[in-house]
Structures are given as structure tokens and as C-alpha cells.
Amino acid sequence: MFCFQCEQAAHCTGCTGSAGVCGKSAETANLQDELTGALIGLARAADGSPGVNEGTWSLIIEALFTTLTNVNFDAAAIRDVTARVKAEKSRLVPDCASCMSPCGHNNDYDVSRLWTADEDIRSLKSLILFGIRGMAAYAYHAMVLGYTDGEVNRFFAKALFAIGEDWGMDDLLPLVLEVGEKNYRCMALLDKANTETYGTPEPTTVPLTVEKGPFIVVSGHDLHDLKRLLEQTEGKGINIYTHSETLPAHGYPGLKKYAHLKGNFGTAWQ
Numbered sequence: 381m382f383c384f385q386c387e388q389a390a391h392c393t394g395c396t397g398s399a400g401v402c403g404k405s406a407e408t409a410n411l412q413d414e415l416t417g418a419l420i421g422l423a424r425a426a427d428g429s430p431g432v433n434e435g436t437w438s439l440i441i442e443a444l445f446t447t448l449t450n451v452n453f454d455a456a457a458i459r460d461v462t463a464r465v466k467a468e469k470s471r472l473v474p475d476c477a478s479c480m481s482p483c484g485h486n487n488d489y490d491v492s493r494l495w496t497a498d499e500d501i502r503s504l505k506s507l508i509l510f511g512i513r514g515m516a517a518y519a520y521h522a523m524v525l526g527y528t529d530g531e532v533n534r535f536f537a538k539a540l541f542a543i544g545e546d547w548g549m550d551d552l553l554p555l556v557l558e559v560g561e562k563n564y565r566c567m568a569l570l571d572k573a574n575t576e577t578y579g580t581p582e583p584t585t586v587p588l589t590v591e592k593g594p595f596i597v598v599s600g601h602d603l604h605d606l607k608r609l610l611e612q613t614e615g616k617g618i619n620i621y622t623h624s625e626t627l628p629a630h631g632y633p634g635l636k637k638y639a640h641l642k643g644n645f646g647t648a649w650q
């Protein structure tokens with residue numbers, strides 16, 4: 381395995397061997413690489429294809445989010461989404477699989493080529509890849525609330541396509557800057573989704589003490605999952621605590637109205 385997509389990477393260079401610092405196994409890391417390569421194949425097939433639809437975009441967002449740092453350690457789930465990405469590519473370019481003289485244009489990409497590329501190219505492509513993975517998390521959380529943005533969606537495909545190309549620094553650097561621009565747009569989309577769904581966040585005092593009795597701790601950014609958990613545990617004597625990135629949830633009127641959203645477990649971050 382090779383993974384250096386978070387600040388906890390071993391020796392500040394990269395996690396290798398049988399598992400990463402976060403506990404991610406080599407199997408999971410390799411499956412994430414395979415899924416990333418399949419996504420680049422899908423982006424190649426989607427380039428100029430009239431068959432691209434909302435299902436294509438939502439699958440790209442879901443799959444990219446799956447490859448983010450330590451979001452998903454479930455090998456079966458990663459294999460499942462990889463199979464769906466490959467199936468979507470086959471839908472867009474149905475004749476490729478049986479072509480007698482394959483040109484390779486729509487092939488999946490071998491991500492090990494990225495990890496062993498010239499260090500400047502590797503750095504620029506990694507910035508693009510890790511940027512769109514994080515962006516996919518925002519886009520996914522907005523999507524489950526019914527909010528999407530066509531410009532953001534098209535950029536996911538554009539960036540994936542570029543990672544698979546043998547481009548130089550002059551072509552890749554503007555794309556790195558565009559990741560920042562599109563990510564800003566994606567954050568605005570998520571903010572709109574969250575505030576229109578749960579109300580405008582307001583200053584809120586958050587207790588750090590844990591009360592007696594059963595409780596569940598929720599980490600991450602998924603306010604939709606948190607809302608469903610609050611609904612399912614209401615009146616059952618189970619308290620809910622946020623942890624780490626979930627802390628801002630306490631500010632939203634649509635979430636803080638639940639009396640069993642008791643407080644925050646731990647400090648603000650890690």
C-alpha cells in the first residue's frame with residue numbers, strides 16, 4: 381500500500397506496509413486505488429458522451445467520497461462501488477469491451493503510476509486528487525439533502541480525466557487553482573443545503589460533560605445521518621453526543637431542538 385493523503389501519514393511521508401497510522405489496511409488502500417483508477421476510466425468514457433446523466437454524477441461523488449482518507453474501511457462496500465463505476469462506464473461506452481482493436485482511450489488507470497511519477501507531477505496530481513476527494517465529501521452531504529451543482533459535477537470528471545493524462549506542470553497548475561475555486565463553490569452549495577434544511581446556525585453553548593446512561597457519539601460531517609439518528613433515538617433514553625467535526629451541528633436550530641443532543645464528547649478537533 382501507499383497512502384499519504386492525510387496529515388497523519390507515517391514519518392510525514394506516507395503509510396506503507398500492511399496498515400496505515402489510522403489503521404487502514406493494505407487491502408483497503410489498494411481497493412481505494414483500484415476504485416480511483418476505475419473513476420478515471422469512467423471520466424474518460426464520460427468525456428463528450430451524450431449518455432452522462434444525474435446517476436453518473438451521483439455515482440462519481442459517492443465513489444470519490446469512498447476513497448477519502450479513512451472514510452470507508454469496508455472492503456465489500458468499496459468493491460461494490462467499484463463494480464458500479466465499471467458498470468456505468470460500460471453503459472456509456474458499450475462497444476469498448478468487445479472492440480477487436482482497443483485503443484485504450486477509456487481504460488481504467490493504474491494509480492501506482494501516480495505514486496511513482498516525477499515528484500512535481502506527483503505533487504500536482506495529488507493536490508488535484510485529494511482536493512476533489514474532499515470536495516466530494518461536501519458534494520455528497522449536499523446531495524443527500526437534494527442539492528447539486530452541474531458546474532461542480534462536471535469539474536469532478538474534468539479533474540479525474542486530467543489525473544490520467546501525461547500532462548506537464550503548465551497544464552496541471554491551473555487545474556490545482558481551479559480545484560480551490562470549485563471547492564469554494566461546493567462549500568457554498570453545502571452551506572445552502574444545510575441552512576435551508578436545518579436553519580441558520582446561531583451561537584450555542586455546548587456542554588462537555590457526559591451524563592449517566594447510554595449514549596452514542598457521532599463524528600464526521602453528515603448532518604443528515606445525525607438528524608435521522610436523533611429521530612430514531614428520541615424518547616428512548618439514549619443521549620447523543622457530537623465529536624470532533626460534528627461539533628458545529630449544535631448551532632443549527634433544526635438539530636439543537638432535540639433535547640437528547642446533549643453535548644460534545646472530547647474537544648473541538650481530534
Ligand code: SF4
Nearest residue numbers: 383385386395400402
Ligand atoms: S489516511 Fe491513513 S493510511 Fe492514509 S496517510 Fe492518513 S493515516 Fe496514513
